Amino acid sequence: MAVKTDIEIARAARKQPIQEIGRMLGIPEAHLLPYGHDKAKVDQAFIASLGGRKRGKLILVTAINPTPAGEGKTTTTVGLGDGLNRIGKRAMICIREASLGPNFGMKGGAAGGGMAQVVPMEEMNLHFTGDFHAITSAHNLLSAMIDNHIYWGNELEIDERRIVWRRVMDMNDRALRDIVVGLGGVSNGFPRQTGFDITVASEVMAILCLANDLADLQRRLGDIVVAYRRDKTPIYCRDIKADGAMTVLLKDAMQPNLVQTLENNPAFVHGGPFANIAHGCNSVIATDTALRLTDYVVTEAGFGADLGAEKFFDIKCRKAGLKPDAAVIVATVRAMKMNGGVAKADLGAENVAAVRQGCPNLGRHIGNVQGFGVPVVVAINHFSGDTEAEIQAVKDYVADLGAEAILCKHWAEGSAGIVDLARKVAELADSGGADFAPLYPDEMGLFDKIEAVAKRIYHAEAVTADDAVREQLRVWEAAGYGHLPVCMAKTPYSFSADPTLRGAPTGHTVPVREVRLSAGAGFIVAICGAIMTMPGLPRHPAAEVIGLDDEGFVEGLF
Structure with a gap:
């Protein structure tokens, strides 16, 4: 029998009306702003009413450095949330929204996979509730107002050579990295060099994900440095008088998006900064709201722990006053073999020696996360070709470091396949063993x-x-x-x-x-190094195989 694709599994999901998911969390229907039947935003008034509630336990899911073999961090995040609910815990998932750039490029979507997914998968990986469009529009409104200010006399004396605010779009397009604007004569303004970043690298995205409420959002937007004068004094967004209109555009985008897993457990999907070029975490407002609604919150940080986890700890937790109680590091046998020198085409053959040789990558991440004072457990995300000897090699290596590695089969079995990890995570989170501290003090240079x-x-x-x-x-x-x-x-x-x-x-x-x-x-x-804040598309982008089938359903998304 053919294995169903992620999108086929998601399409067959038996979803509950979003009002039912809200009811599970104690959110009155009047405080849900539905987008169709299966997703809704939670309004600011309800969120403000939760301020006095005690926070639950915060669990971070991170991973080894990504490889072409696949690690499954979001899949494990979703599976763990389902697993905690399966063992009787009140748990919620908080993940990021997907960017159109990787969806149509190479990386794919961000809704999990197999039997551990957040739905509706298609909408989440496409326009969803329009948050990214709002962020793009707010960012580019500021760009337009800067050039417009110069056109109408430049009262602020902006040095056109020192405009640092670029433009953004939510698509990989290398041709827009460095461009010239203002060509075409007097009516089109003054020519100058600028460029585009991808929306997930926008400071507006970062601000939305770190702001506590709308007032904090507007203050932070006003603080954006957009340019400098000839004497090198800064010019701020509030000087351009764009912060108010930008806040209006972002008013609805600030409200967390409530959806559900395949097993009808609640999830917030909100915000989406990349971890390689931004801070890589979902919004503070979503995480904090979830912590006040449930006993356990499972969230993720982008890419490997060297990027996502470090920024989660040193930026998000520092700024929001969050204290994580436990961390999960996701690894696969296949990725260990790739780190051990095995080519992707040869990953199907058992190679215990290569697994052992690749494990130091995992070991370094374990040590790094433990260095923040957070208890760690390793999730071995299972692939059908993994052998007992290879799995045991990972378990033995992790045990030698004083931690535990647990085999997880949530991709194939849903919450039933991740119960052991859920129990261990709950044990770590409840133990009070976390002694979290950021890597460096604020006063360091x-x-x-x-x-x-x-x-x-x-x-x-x-x-x-x-x-x-x-x-x-x-x-x-x-x-x-x-x-x-x-x-x-x-x-x-x-x-x-x-x-x-x-x-x-x-x-x-x-x-x-x-x-x-x-x-x-x-x-x-x-x-x-050579990192780009505007990615390019690969030789054969995923967009080549995405389309509608004869019944009008999306196909090709992954």
Whole structure:
């Protein structure tokens, strides 16, 4: 019998009306703003009413560095949430929204897979509730108002050479990375060089995901530095008078999206910054609301723990006052073999030696997460070709590090296949063993913070940056931004800045090419190596096989 695709499984789901899912959480129907029958936003008034409630336990799901073999972090996040509910715990899932860029590119969607999915899968991976469109529109409204201000006389004396606010769109398009605008004569403004980033790299996205409420959102938007004068003094979004209109565009997008898993358990899907070029976590408002509605919240952070988990701890938890109670690191036997030097075409053959050789990548992530004071358990996301000897090799390696690895079969079996992990996670979260602390203090210098991440998380020997980068950091420190955390923009495929260097490398150098101030979001972005804030499409993008079937259903999404 043919194995059903993710989209076929999702389409066959027996969904509950979204009002029923809200009722499970104690959300009155009047406080749900439905988008169709199976998704809804939760209004700000209800969220504000939860302020006095005690928070539940926070569980982070992270992973090893991604490989072409697949790891299944979101699938495990969804499966674990279902598993906790199966063993009688009141649990909720919080994940990010999917960007159209990877959906039509190479990576695919972000709704889980197999029998551990959030539905409706098609809508989640396409336009969903329009949040990304609102973020794109708000960002580009500010871009338009900057150029319009210059056109009408430039009262603020903006130096056109020092406009740092670019444009965004939610699609991979390498041709837009560096462009010239304002061509075509006097009526079209003044020509200047600029470019596009992908929407998930927008500071507006980061702000929406870190803001506590609409007032905080508008304050943060107003704090965005958009340009500089000739004397290098900053010009803010509020100087352009765009912050109010941007808040209006983002009013509905600020409200978390409530959906459900295949097993009808509640999930918030809200916000979507990438972890390789942004901070990689779902919104603070969704996570905090979920923590006040349930006893356990399972959330994820993008890509491997060197990026997503580090930013979850050092940016999201620091800024929102969150204290994680446990962490799950997802790994697969197949990925261990790839880290051990096995080619993708040869992953089907048993190779215990390669598994052992690849395990140090997992081991480094375990040590890094434990270094934040958070108890760790490893989830071995099961593939049908895994052998007992290979699985045991991973378990033995993890046991030698003082942790536990648990085999999980949620992709094939849903919550029934992840009960052992759910019990272990609940045990860790309830034990009170977490003693969370960020990697570095606020008062540390900005370049020292970059070095702390590179040396302690990536195990690099050194960080290189030219004098202009170092001077820019000193200028920002003098301007009062020295207390901000750093957000490393780096390849997700390696601990180094070289995506081909797998395993657990040491002695490498992390080159910081550029730094950007995200004053509204509240962090400094350090762009390392060849990482791009506007991705390109692969030779054969997923878009080539996406379409509608004869009955009008979407096919080809994954």
